[in-house]
Amino acid sequence: MIGRDSQEDSCRGAACRPRVEPGMRSRRGKGKPYAYLLGGKKPMVTTDIREFAYGACQRRENVLTASFFDWHLAVVAEYAGRLAAHLSADAEIVQLAAYLHDISAVFDFTTMPNHRKLSAQFATRELLERGYPRDRACIVARAIASHSDPLPIGSASPEEICISNADAVARIVRPAYWLYFASEIRKYGFEDGRRWLRSLIERQWSALIEPAKQLVGERYSGTMNFLAGRYSLL
C-alpha cells in the first residue's frame, strides 16, 4: 500500500503542478483565505468548489451539458462520501476531488484524453488560489489523477480509492446520462453507444471494491437489464 505520509513527502508530481491549458481559464481571480486559516471554525472551501463546478457546468461551451453536474459530479460526490465513511478517508478531500475530478473536460472537452492529469493540475491551482493548504491540495490532485478505473483497497490512498470507485458507481446509478454521452457526445450512435456503456459498466463492476458493490448491487442489475432492453430500472 502507498502510505499517505510517503505520498505527501513526494508530492512533486506533474499532477500537482498548477498549469493552465488553452480554454481552461477559470472565472476566478486571486484567492481568498478560508475561515479555518483565519482561526474560524467552519471551512467553506467545499461549498465554494461545489458552486464553482456547478457554474462551470452551466457554461454554454460545456459540451458535457449543464446536466453533468447533477447527473455525474454530484453523484460522484455522494457515493465518494459514503465510501469515505467505510474507508476512513478524509471527507473534505474526497468532496473536493469529486467536484473537480473532470473539470478540465468541463472547460474544454478536447482535453478528455488527458483529463485526469489536467483536471488534477486545474484543481491544484483552484485550491491554492483559495488559500487551501498545499499538502492537502496534493492529496486532492492525486485522487483526481488516478480516478479513471476503480482502485482496489490497499493499492492507493483511501481518497484515491473513494474517487475511482465512486466514478464507476456514478455510471451504474445514472446510466441515462452515459447513454446520452456515448450516443450524442461521443457520436457512437444508439447501438454502439449502448454496447460501449454495457461493456464499460460490466468491466468496472468487476473491479469495484466490496463496499461499493454493496451500495449499488441492485442498481447494477437494474442498469444492465435496462441497457440490454430487458425491463425497466429498479
Ligand SMILES: [Fe+2]
Ligand atoms: Fe467522472
